[in-house]
Amino acid sequence: xxxxxxxxxxxxxxxxxxxxxxxxxxxxxxxxxxxxxxxxxxxxxxxxxxxxxxxxxxxxxxxxxxxxxxxxxxxxxxxxxxxxxxxxxxxxxxxxxxxxxxxxxxxxxxxxxxxxxxxxxxxxxxxxxxxxxxxxxxxxxxxxxxxxxxxxxxxxxxxxxxxxxxxxxxxxxxxxxxxxxxxxxxxxxxxxxxxxxxxxxxxxxxxxxxxxxxxxxxxxxxxxxxxxxxxxxxxxxxxxxxxxxxxxxxxxxxxxxxxxxxxxxxxxxxxxxxxxxxxxxxxxxxxxxxxxxxxxxxxxxxxxxxxxxxxxxxxxxxxxxxxxxxxxxxxxxxxxxxxxxxxxxxxxxxxxxxxxxxxxxxxxxxxxxxxxxxxxxxxxxxxxxxxxxxxxx
Amino acid sequence: xxxxxxxxxxxxxxxxxxxxxxxxxxxxxxxxxxxxxxxxxxxxxxxxxxxxxxxxxxxxxxxxxxxxxxxxxxxxxxxxxxxxxxxxxxxxxxxxxxxxxxxxxxxxxxxxxxxxxxxxxxxxxxxxxxxxxxxxxxxxxxxxxxxxxxxxxxxxxxxxxxxxxxxxxxxxxxxxxxxxxxxxxxxxxxxxxxxxxxxxxxxxxxxxxxxxxxxxxxxxxxxxxxxxxxxxxxxxxxxxxxxxxxxxxxxxxxxxxxxxxxxxxxxxxxxxxxxxxxxxxxxxxxxxxxxxxxxxxxxxxxxxxxxxxxxxxxxxxxxxxxxxxxxxxxxx
Numbered sequence: 001x002x003x004x005x006x007x008x009x010x011x012x013x014x015x016x017x018x019x020x021x022x023x024x025x026x027x028x029x030x031x032x033x034x035x036x037x038x039x040x041x042x043x044x045x046x047x048x049x050x051x052x053x054x055x056x057x058x059x060x061x062x063x064x065x066x067x068x069x070x071x072x073x074x075x076x077x078x079x080x081x082x083x084x085x086x087x088x089x090x091x092x093x094x095x096x097x098x099x100x101x102x103x104x105x106x107x108x109x110x111x112x113x114x115x116x117x118x119x120x121x122x123x124x125x126x127x128x129x130x131x132x133x134x135x136x137x138x139x140x141x142x143x144x145x146x147x148x149x150x151x152x153x154x155x156x157x158x159x160x161x162x163x164x165x166x167x168x169x170x171x172x173x174x175x176x177x178x179x180x181x182x183x184x185x186x187x188x189x190x191x192x193x194x195x196x197x198x199x200x201x202x203x204x205x206x207x208x209x210x211x212x213x214x215x216x217x218x219x220x221x222x223x224x225x226x227x228x229x230x231x232x233x234x235x236x237x238x239x240x241x242x243x244x245x246x247x248x249x250x251x252x253x254x255x256x257x258x259x260x261x262x263x264x265x266x267x268x269x270x271x272x273x274x275x276x277x278x279x280x281x282x283x284x285x286x287x288x289x290x291x292x293x294x295x296x297x298x299x300x301x302x303x304x305x306x307x308x309x310x311x312x313x314x315x316x317x318x319x320x321x322x323x324x325x326x327x328x329x330x331x332x333x334x335x336x337x338x339x340x341x342x343x344x345x346x347x348x349x350x351x352x353x354x355x356x357x358x359x360x361x362x363x364x365x366x367x368x369x370x371x372x373x374x375x376x377x378x379x380x381x382x383x384x385x386x387x388x389x390x391x392x393x
Numbered sequence: 394x395x396x397x398x399x400x401x402x403x404x405x406x407x408x409x410x411x412x413x414x415x416x417x418x419x420x421x422x423x424x425x426x427x428x429x430x431x432x433x434x435x436x437x438x439x440x441x442x443x444x445x446x447x448x449x450x451x452x453x454x455x456x457x458x459x460x461x462x463x464x465x466x467x468x469x470x471x472x473x474x475x476x477x478x479x480x481x482x483x484x485x486x487x488x489x490x491x492x493x494x495x496x497x498x499x500x501x502x503x504x505x506x507x508x509x510x511x512x513x514x515x516x517x518x519x520x521x522x523x524x525x526x527x528x529x530x531x532x533x534x535x536x537x538x539x540x541x542x543x544x545x546x547x548x549x550x551x552x553x554x555x556x557x558x559x560x561x562x563x564x565x566x567x568x569x570x571x572x573x574x575x576x577x578x579x580x581x582x583x584x585x586x587x588x589x590x591x592x593x594x595x596x597x598x599x600x601x602x603x604x605x606x607x608x609x610x611x612x613x614x615x616x617x618x619x620x621x622x623x624x625x626x627x628x629x630x631x632x633x634x635x636x637x638x639x640x641x642x643x644x645x646x647x648x649x650x651x652x653x654x655x656x657x658x659x660x661x662x663x664x665x666x667x668x669x670x671x672x673x674x675x676x677x678x679x680x681x682x683x684x685x686x687x688x689x690x691x692x693x694x695x696x697x698x699x700x701x702x703x704x705x706x707x708x709x710x711x712x713x714x715x716x717x718x719x720x721x722x723x724x725x
Contacts, residue, residue: 071520071539071540071541071560071561072540072560072561074538074539074540074558074561074563074577075539075558075560075561075562075563077577078561078563078577078579079579278541278559281517281518281541284518285518285540288518331582331602333559333560333562333582333583333602337633337652338602338630338631338633338652339582339602339630375628375630376628377630
């Protein structure tokens with residue numbers, strides 16, 4: 001029973017997560033959810049997935065949802081609750097919006113998106129349903145473009161850079177050389193990195209642009225030795241949304257210094273080598289079902305599945321409004337050692353972050369010793385007093 | 394208690410007498426003969442602690458990723474090895490493995506029928522409870538349960554089996570004769586370990602992410618009360634209870650509070666927490682010695698065992714053991 005991205009919602013086939021045999025569940029309402037994903041997703045092109053850059057998706061997010069619904073079967077049955085998933089691939093922003101409207105019409109209670117920020121906003125504004133953002137880390141969705149009904153399972157860019165900044169503070173690696181790629185996304189993410197660096201009192205000794213190129217006339221921009229010469233620093237922080245340059249940077253710096261950011265040490269929601277808090281069982285269940293290692297995006301999708309199950313269990317008879325309310329109030333177990341919940345001010349799931357070099361989990365954030373007046377997890381990402389999301393929930 | 398007024402020399406004398414008494418008590422406890430055996434996940438060996446000296450006296454090689462450890466009715470040591478898919482049966486007299494028993498895929502915890510003939514196992518990846526014939530190692534039955542089953546407990550009459558599912562937040566009540574799930578009891582988030590009161594009336598379940606113990610009536614299979622833990626200076630999300638043991642008279646329960654790094658002493662009748670004792674990092678499973686004078690606390694994140702003096706509610710020593718220690722049994 002694999003949910004393929006090609007199965008259209010038009011076929012009207014709700015993919016039943018729970019085969020209903022238990023008579024206790026006979027009167028239960030079905031929580032219907034629709035996952036909207038890009039058709040022909042460029043992130044999932046074979047050659048890109050094969051490179052497995054840290055922080056990038058490893059396959060369709062339906063995999064994680066399926067694993068979550070499979071493992072919550074017992075709990076759903078015991079509560080007499082039921083969740084049904086459908087999927088709707090969309091080739092354009094307009095198609096995503098249309099899919100959202102159609103899903104709402106056919107009774108969906110929740111929408112799930114793994115879409116570009118602009119598309120997710122179009123989806124959220126076209127319906128009155130709660131939207132779970134599974135795969136987009138952009139800060140604008142949690143800040144200036146936040147929406148009252150949108151919840152974010154994947155950590156924001158800000159959470160990732162705060163986690164890394166905390167780790168650098170705990171290592172006392174305070175002087176940083178910043179290398180930034182040329183895409184608009186790199187520019188946005190570099191601004192976020194600068195905010196984290198400021199928040200945690202680190203120092204940028206120099207910020208330089210880089211470019212992937214073999215052209216000898218551009219060697220100042222492309223050669224790691226030249227890029228990392230001329231300054232004294234404790235670590236190199238590379239911002240590279242594409243991933244190719246960052247992967248090749250460690251061990252190629254002119255000084256023997258670690259690389260962090262999008263290469264070297266990377267802050268992620270999950271890594272399949274995480275060994276604590278029951279994480280290996282989760283990664284193993286996922287690998288068995290999806291035949292690939294569990295990435296951070298897969299963890300976010302898995303958490304979205306668990307969010308749906310928790311809402312269905314909180315209100316087995318529905319209606320949609322009760323589920324919508326339950327989502328914001330859920331406390332979730334993400335196998336990261338502590339209870340997770342959504343922030344009231346921007347809908348972000350607060351969570352510990354893992355620092356990985358791709359081979360194992362080197363550290364966790366919040367780093368030991370970091371303090372917060374209410375919840376130490378809120379030292380990662382935009383905090384309430386910053387008031388970056390203007391919309392009240 | 395108000396101190397009676399005494400002139401200084403008399404006061405010194407009283408103090409000297411008190412410390413002499415304390416010394417006598419300490420040496421009496423130190424006379425305890427025996428060994429604590431500690432399983433650890435990354436060593437394929439048990440660490441032995443001498444109860445008299447509280448020092449490590451050696452290790453016993455065992456199967457891979459040793460986790461739940463328990464004594465059989467014949468006072469042999471049985472330890473479940475998750476990566477070897479088997480139990481190792483060790484004779485404490487010889488310190489050698491007697492035989493290995495297959496336990497199905499990824500066994501985590503188990504309990505034994507009162508006669509020791511059946512091993513009830515939680516198989517964490519398969520989401521199953523297996524009934525294993527201890528003599529032949531044959532699988533008698535497997536029962537589908539919620540994902541990541543963990544704690545296993547058999548009632549004193551052997552008729553009822555309780556298994557927690559960490560993911561489903563349920564305790565499955567299973568009839569051992571038919572192998573049927575009689576009831577799924579919703580407890581707190583991520584239920585882990587259990588203890589049954591000696592009168593058999595209450596089942597206490599630790600909830601790792603609920604910072605609590607759910608108290609279940611075994612007569613009705615309903616949660617009748619929830620005991621919440623609070624530790625001064627620790628936040629609710631850092632209180633992650635796992636291990637639990639009750640005294641043989643059922644008056645007191647000891648609960649390891651995980652990342653709060655404390656053990657709670659609980660009065661069972663009033664369901665109130667008395668003392669909280671600071672121990673190592675991620676206090677996990679807890680075991681009492683025979684005299685119930687000392688509590689051994691296994692600390693999963695500091696690779697040591699903290700020995701707690703029960704009467705004084707105070708940690709007396711931390712003993713470094715293997716890597717990622719899990720459980721402990723005592724043979725006296």
